[in-house]
Amino acid sequence: MEPQSAEHRVARARTAALIAAAGLATYFAYVVATRRIFLFDLGRVAPLFSGLIVANLVLAATAARWASYRRAIYVFEAAQVVACTVILHRLGGLVMGILFVTYAFPIILSEILHSDRSVFFIANVAAVSFAAMLWVEHSMLAALGIDGRQQVAFVAMAFAILNFLALYADRYGYQLRNLATELQRKVAERTEELTAVNRALAEKARALEEKQEELRSFVYTVTHDLKAPLSAILLTADLVLQRHGGALTAEGRDDLERIVRLAGGTEDMIRDLLEMFRITSRPEPRVAVDLGALVAEAVETLRPQIAAKGAQVVVGPLPRVRGEQWKLAHAISNLLGNALKYVPAGHGRIEVTSGVDNGFATLSVRDNGIGIPPAYQRNIFDVFGRVPDAEQVVDGAAAAGSGVGLAIVKRVVEAHRGSVDVESAPGRGSCFTLHLPAEERA
Amino acid sequence: MTVDVLVVDDNQGFLRAVRAVLADTFVVHTVENGAEALAFLDRRPPFVDAPRPAFVVLDFHLPDMNAPAVLGHLAADAGLRAIPVLVLSQADWDEDAAAARDAGARAFQVKPSRVHALRDAVVAFWEEHGHAGPGAAGRR
Numbered sequence: 001m002e003p004q005s006a007e008h009r010v011a012r013a014r015t016a017a018l019i020a021a022a023g024l025a026t027y028f029a030y031v032v033a034t035r036r037i038f039l040f041d042l043g044r045v046a047p048l049f050s051g052l053i054v055a056n057l058v059l060a061a062t063a064a065r066w067a068s069y070r071r072a073i074y075v076f077e078a079a080q081v082v083a084c085t086v087i088l089h090r091l092g093g094l095v096m097g098i099l100f101v102t103y104a105f106p107i108i109l110s111e112i113l114h115s116d117r118s119v120f121f122i123a124n125v126a127a128v129s130f131a132a133m134l135w136v137e138h139s140m141l142a143a144l145g146i147d148g149r150q151q152v153a154f155v156a157m158a159f160a161i162l163n164f165l166a167l168y169a170d171r172y173g174y175q176l177r178n179l180a181t182e183l184q185r186k187v188a189e190r191t192e193e194l195t196a197v198n199r200a201l202a203e204k205a206r207a208l209e210e211k212q213e214e215l216r217s218f219v220y221t222v223t224h225d226l227k228a229p230l231s232a233i234l235l236t237a238d239l240v241l242q243r244h245g246g247a248l249t250a251e252g253r254d255d256l257e258r259i260v261r262l263a264g265g266t267e268d269m270i271r272d273l274l275e276m277f278r279i280t281s282r283p284e285p286r287v288a289v290d291l292g293a294l295v296a297e298a299v300e301t302l303r304p305q306i307a308a309k310g311a312q313v314v315v316g317p318l319p320r321v322r323g324e325q326w327k328l329a330h331a332i333s334n335l336l337g338n339a340l341k342y343v344p345a346g347h348g349r350i351e352v353t354s355g356v357d358n359g360f361a362t363l364s365v366r367d368n369g370i371g372i373p374p375a376y377q378r379n380i381f382d383v384f385g386r387v388p389d390a391e392q393v394v395d396g397a398a399a400a401g402s403g404v405g406l407a408i409v410k411r412v413v414e415a416h417r418g419s420v421d422v423e424s425a426p427g428r429g430s431c432f433t434l435h436l437p438a439e440e441r442a
Numbered sequence: 443m444t445v446d447v448l449v450v451d452d453n454q455g456f457l458r459a460v461r462a463v464l465a466d467t468f469v470v471h472t473v474e475n476g477a478e479a480l481a482f483l484d485r486r487p488p489f490v491d492a493p494r495p496a497f498v499v500l501d502f503h504l505p506d507m508n509a510p511a512v513l514g515h516l517a518a519d520a521g522l523r524a525i526p527v528l529v530l531s532q533a534d535w536d537e538d539a540a541a542a543r544d545a546g547a548r549a550f551q552v553k554p555s556r557v558h559a560l561r562d563a564v565v566a567f568w569e570e571h572g573h574a575g576p577g578a579a580g581r582r
Contacts, residue, residue: 220533224503228453235557238556239459
């Protein structure tokens with residue numbers, strides 16, 4: 001017997017009472033329908049039927065009050081069985097043999113109601129009632145040619161059938177209950193496992209967040225502590241150059257200018273490194289990102305430089321992807337800024353196109369700039385990886401930069417489980433292509 | 443007519459450079475941390491004779507407190523609240539800029555590391571915000 005909640009017991013009691021009412025109503029309906037065929041005397045059974053149906057409906061409505069009184073239920077059920085036997089007797093008794101099947105219902109209901117050995121009690125109450133009915137009918141049966149031995153055989157068969165039915169209901173119910181208990185246990189087990197996994201995940205997320213915060217504060221401190229003295233060196237050297245430059249020899253001036261240039265370059269590297277960290281470490285929700293809007297925005301921001309270079313920017317239709325908008329905006333802006341930097345003044349052309357490649361949405365930025373020598377095409381995506389100044393002369397001057405822009409692009413797209421590649425040849429322009437999962441889930 | 447400016451920064455090299463760069467334009471006072479800055483503004487020892495600066499140039503990261511904390515103290519004092527403050531930082535972190543502005547800074551920018559850029563930044567700030575400040579009112 002599995003432990004069951006009071007609520008569960010009430011629900012079962014209500015179900016059993018409703019099924020009993022429905023069964024009795026059907027039985028009554030059958031009797032009414034066949035009254036002409038079997039010559040039933042409705043007046044003798046109608047009060048019993050309606051009484052039982054109403055009693056069961058009342059019981060269903062008040063299940064919460066009586067469901068826990070086991071003994072009272074036994075007595076009522078037994079009374080119902082006896083009442084059914086009286087009905088059977090009034091409908092013709094043993095002669096209406098087929099109606100014997102109606103005993104199956106109280107037995108099954110008893111299983112629903114109690115789920116214990118009470119089924120055998122009810123089965124035997126039914127068998128005894130049946131025997132009593134035969135005893136009442138014995139002279140009439142004898143008149144019909146059913147003798148005493150046959151009557152005893154009928155009663156024995158009734159005992160056997162009803163007890164087998166009870167055995168069947170009991171075993172079947174037992175298996176169902178076992179199954180339910182097992183299911184409940186499994187659900188509880190699984191719930192516990194899930195809770196544990198969730199807890200572990202939450203802990204991991206917290207640890208990761210702490211780590212992130214630690215890293216952030218580390219980079220922040222390093223940046224400040226490295227940059228502050230460097231900026232003081234720069235200011236001081238620049239001050240000497242401004243104030244006393246005239247008093248220095250040409251060589252001395254050169255040296256001082258070199259200090260300013262080198263320190264300035266280092267400061268730019270720290271600034272860009274910090275920028276990369278700032279962009280790639282910022283937590284951001286994944287949303288539907290309109291790449292077209294990001295490109296338009298980047299072009300708008302670069303408008304003065306585009307105008308200054310007299311470059312032509314052509315943008316094709318672009319898809320939406322799922323991703324981190326702010327980071328993707330930086331990646332796209334870096335690619336466009338880069339392209340603009342390397343195209344020649346006057347006839348620069350930058351084309352932004354899109355496509356689909358193996359489940360990935362692609363965004364390509366093609367320029368007609370100076371191109372990238374093959375030897376450097378791999379490391380341009382590394383932090384501080386850039387083509388030496390001598391090999392990237394645009395309009396007579398080396399293009400400036402510390403080599404962090406493409407590293408940011410690579411980190412951003414890889415965080416989206418995408419990739420970036422480049423196709424380029426010196427003097428023939430470059431084409432950078434982002435591959436982003438077309439419908440990435442957050 | 444002189445304009446007093448208080449520059450708060452923990453890097454002595456920067457303070458030395460800033461004094462040299464701004465000396466032609468302003469009377470430059472320098473202190474190296476937040477506590478000294480507040481003592482200077484409150485005219486507490488050792489700054490009992492300090493003038494009321496027309497504006498303040500404040501480093502975001504000071505050894506004892508950050509710029510928003512200093513600005514918080516200023517905001518709590520009716521006499522100091524109106525002094526325009528330019529916050530300089532080594533990095534243009536959005537959250538630092540927002541924190542400084544929320545605390546009452548008139549401007550936030552990356553610390554320039556060239557002489558001309560530094561002078562231009564401070565002078566531009568003074569021209570934009572100075573005349574609304576109490577120093578400017580005193581001169582009228």
